[in-house]
Amino acid sequence: MTADGEKIEERQSPEKPCEIPPDWKANIIAFACHYCAFAAADLAGVMRLSYLPNSKVIRLPCTGKLDHIYVLRAFERGIDGVFVAG
Amino acid sequence: MKRLKGLLRTIGINPERLQFYNLSAAMGPRWAEICNEFTEKIIALGPSPIWLARQKKKESLKHGE
Amino acid sequence: MxxxxxxxxxxxxxxxxxxxxxxxxxxxxxxxxxxxxxxxxxxxxxxxxxxxxxxxxxxxxxxxxxxxxxxxxxxxxxxxxxxxxxxxxxxxxxxxxxxxxxxxxxxxxxxxxxxxxxLGDVIAVGHFTEKCQACGDCVLGLTGGVCPVSRCCKRLMNGPCGGSSNGKCEISKEIDCAWQLIVDRLEALGRLDDYEKIPPLKDWSKDRAGGPRSFKLEDM
Missing domain, CATH: 3.40.50.2300 (Response regulator)
Incomplete structure (x- = not known):
């Protein structure tokens, strides 16, 4: 595939646009490394920073522990977004 | 990573819903920033198609009872 | 594998x-x-x-x-x-x-x-290439360990064809000429003289031509 072709494909979302139900709240899973991102999240707490409450953090011993299947299972159960920090 | 995004695309989920960030232990404020930033992005994208499909199924089950 | x-x-x-x-x-x-x-x-x-x-x-x-x-x-x-x-x-x-x-x-x-x-090997992480066709009558001993059956696009048994140029196959510039590899390898082994020798006829009856093949251990 050419670089151009890839770019064009990236831009289009495979999802169909839809109406957002009123009771919907973004449900996000954050996979965080115990030693870096999780500690950063701790620090954010200690610093009493406020941020949007939609992200649920899952602590991994290391982001290397992340497996394809963890992310897929999250989506399978209807999660709206996943981010990994480490 | 690239493979996962490809997999999500084949199943009709926007790969934008998956993101990696690099973060150190000293980056508390950055964490808060990432959470906000990513949440906003997801809100803009709307609910995932899987969530919608599951919701629809739940509704139909309710009506069936 | x-x-x-x-x-x-x-x-x-x-x-x-x-x-x-x-x-x-x-x-x-x-x-x-x-x-x-x-x-x-x-x-x-x-x-x-x-x-x-x-x-x-x-x-x-x-x-x-x-x-x-x-x-x-x-x-x-x-x-x-x-x-x-x-x-x-x-x-x-x-x-x-x-x-x-x-x-x-x-x-x-x-x-x-x-x-x-x-049937292939792993030449680099995530890169798999074909190396064997299970032809049933291995000639690798004669060809310096490079298989002309699976790696030559034309399955030639008697040296390169006219399409071999700069070590690449005429089918694709990505494919190495198997016979170039064989000659290089024989040269490295100091066995280039063997290339001149006429090998015995290959027994193609052991290939797929005879229908599905099987093999049974006598002592089992």
């Missing part, structure tokens, strides 16, 4: 969507090495199919499982109950494994999730 490539999800889905229950069944030997058919890939594929089913609003129970090898009876012992419960099996094994399941469980529908592509 045997190399396979996963079929497109759509094609797999079309095959299996008629069932109410499906066991996605990995094979953790050859096809696991090329990250296409191992037990981990079975988990991933099952997850994708479940998401597909949810979106298409099809009621189908999809479980994933797998064994070490789908081409030997012994390995199936551990999944006896699962197989008896299954309504259909999507096998991530090579063509051999799929057929083995089909023969072993006469009334169980089995579908292939992979296209079995070739």
């Amino acid at each position: 045997i190399v396979g490539e996963q079929k497109p999800l759509e094609e797999i889905w079309e095959m299996v969507k008629v069932h109410k229950q499906l066991t996605v069944f990995g094979c953790n030997t050859c096809v696991a090495v090329c990250h296409q058919g191992g037990n981990k890939e079975a988990g991933i594929l099952a997850s994708l199919l479940r998401m597909k089913a949810t979106q298409e609003e099809v009621d189908i129970e999809i479980v994933d499982s797998g064994i070490e090898r789908q081409c030997e009876h012994e390995f199936f012992e551990s999944v006896r109950d699962l197989m008896n419960r299954s309504e259909a099996v999507l096998s991530l094994a090579c063509g051999i494994g799929v057929q083995f399941v089909a023969t072993k469980y006469q009334t169980l529908p089995v579908y292939p999730a992979l296209n079995t592509t070739f």
